[in-house]
Amino acid sequence: xxxxxxxxxxQAFQALQREFTKVVQSxxxxxxxxxxxxxxxxxxxxLKDDATVYKLIGPVLVKQDRAEATTNVKKRIEFITSEIKRxxxxxxxxxxxxxxxxxxxxQMQQALQAQRQQA
Amino acid sequence: MAQNTQIDPLxxxxxxxxxxxxRLQEDIETLTTSYASLRTVQAKYxxxxxxxxxxxxxxxxxxxxVPLTNSLYVPGELSDVESVIVDVGTGYFVDxxxxxxxxxxxxxxxxxxxxxxxxxxxxxxxxxKLTDISELIALRVEMQRKQxxxxxK
Numbered sequence: 001x002x003x004x005x006x007x008x009x010x011q012a013f014q015a016l017q018r019e020f021t022k023v024v025q026s027x028x029x030x031x032x033x034x035x036x037x038x039x040x041x042x043x044x045x046x047l048k049d050d051a052t053v054y055k056l057i058g059p060v061l062v063k064q065d066r067a068e069a070t071t072n073v074k075k076r077i078e079f080i081t082s083e084i085k086r087x088x089x090x091x092x093x094x095x096x097x098x099x100x101x102x103x104x105x106x107q108m109q110q111a112l113q114a115q116r117q118q119a
Numbered sequence: 120m121a122q123n124t125q126i127d128p129l130x131x132x133x134x135x136x137x138x139x140x141x142r143l144q145e146d147i148e149t150l151t152t153s154y155a156s157l158r159t160v161q162a163k164y165x166x167x168x169x170x171x172x173x174x175x176x177x178x179x180x181x182x183x184x185v186p187l188t189n190s191l192y193v194p195g196e197l198s199d200v201e202s203v204i205v206d207v208g209t210g211y212f213v214d215x216x217x218x219x220x221x222x223x224x225x226x227x228x229x230x231x232x233x234x235x236x237x238x239x240x241x242x243x244x245x246x247x248k249l250t251d252i253s254e255l256i257a258l259r260v261e262m263q264r265k266q267x268x269x270x271x272k
Contacts, residue, residue, distance in 0.1 A: 036208045036209055037208075037209055039207070039208055040207050040208045040209050040211055043207040043208075043213070043223070044207075044211075047213060048219075051213055051214060051215070052213070052214040053211060053212070053213055053214075054204065054211070054212040054213070054214070055210055055211055055212070056206075056210045056211075056212060057210075061204070061212055064211075069211060073209070073211075076209075
């Protein structure tokens with residue numbers, strides 16, 4: 001009875017861990033996107049005023065308005081930063097949850113062992 | 120990244136030490152992979168720099184082979200030796216005069232170099248930690264063996 005419950009807890013814990021890895025992965029991905037956008041933004045700042053900016057749309061390069069491209073990248077950076085913040089919060093929450101589950105499971109395991117010894 | 124927790128090397132459970140050792144090994148693996156991929160990217164930027172060296176006014180009008188794919192080339196004429204279009208990332212390309220483009224690639228190569236240097240330092244540090252912990256584990260195993268022999272007597 002208690003063993004079955006422990007098994008269920010174990011599975012719940014593993015599900016938590018899997019979800020945790022997924023969230024951490026998306027944060028890593030977002031961080032590299034942020035880096036790339038920051039590099040582009042820096043590059044735009046260094047441009048001469050008469051420089052032409054293109055954007056790759058499918059297989060063709062399309063001329064872009066420079067001011068528009070700059071604000072576009074800035075906006076993207078803002079968006080990604082807020083996404084990272086959101087994920088970071090989620091990661092913290094999940095860490096707490098995992099820790100709680102872990103100690104719960106430790107207690108259950110100890111109880112289970114005590115029971116076995118009595119039997 | 121493996122965190123540093125203060126533990127007594129002679130009394131900490133062996134299992135814990137082994138876990139720490141494994142984590143260090145994994146960290147080093149990730150770091151060396153990143154190092155290798157940074158190296159590849161740096162080489163690509165260096166290739167771009169080399170290619171730019173050929174676009175000079177003496178070579179204006181000369182015939183070049185333009186790669187359409189890795190294995191298909193068509194003849195073309197080098198008409199514009201003043202500027203090139205550079206991929207600056209996230210789908211944006213910028214028209215740059217050759218000197219500026221060279222400057223751009225040089226900056227990229229240097230930027231990667233500083234990253235590589237930092238990474239190299241971290242890898243050396245982690246490797247040293249790994250040697251230390253491996254030695255400690257060997258010592259502890261030896262101690263355990265001796266103890267077991269003592270109690271048998």
